[in-house]
Amino acid sequence: MVSKKVVVTNEEGLHLRPAGVLCKEALKFISSVHFTFGNKNCNAKSVLNVLSAGVKKGDEIEMICEGADEAHALDYLVTLIQDKFDIE
Numbered sequence: 082m083v084s085k086k087v088v089v090t091n092e093e094g095l096h097l098r099p100a101g102v103l104c105k106e107a108l109k110f111i112s113s114v115h116f117t118f119g120n121k122n123c124n125a126k127s128v129l130n131v132l133s134a135g136v137k138k139g140d141e142i143e144m145i146c147e148g149a150d151e152a153h154a155l156d157y158l159v160t161l162i163q164d165k166f167d168i169e
Contacts, residue, residue: 082147083155091165094137097128099166104128106161112148114158125158 091099107114107125114125118140124130125144136142144162146154161167 082145083151084143084145085155085159086141086143087159087162088141089136089138089162092138094140095131095134097132100128100131102166103131103158103161107154107158110146110148110150110154110157112146112151112154114144114146114154116142116144118142 089095093099095103103125104127116123116125116134118134118136121134123134134142142162144155144158146152146158148154
């Protein structure tokens, strides 16, 4: 298991469009991919789960990946979040 904290900096936070991008990209990995925010543990491969977290701009989440490609998944997804999901 690997994890890393990252601040969500895009204007919408993890609203519908960025949540969809995160989920689509997380599904490309074999590893389980989830994140914690406050007391919530969310499956990053489920759009509804991501949306239910209510993450806004400036919030810090901890991405957690576990499985065969965990290191690559974590690096890729943290970069995606830092790059504002390539949608701004």
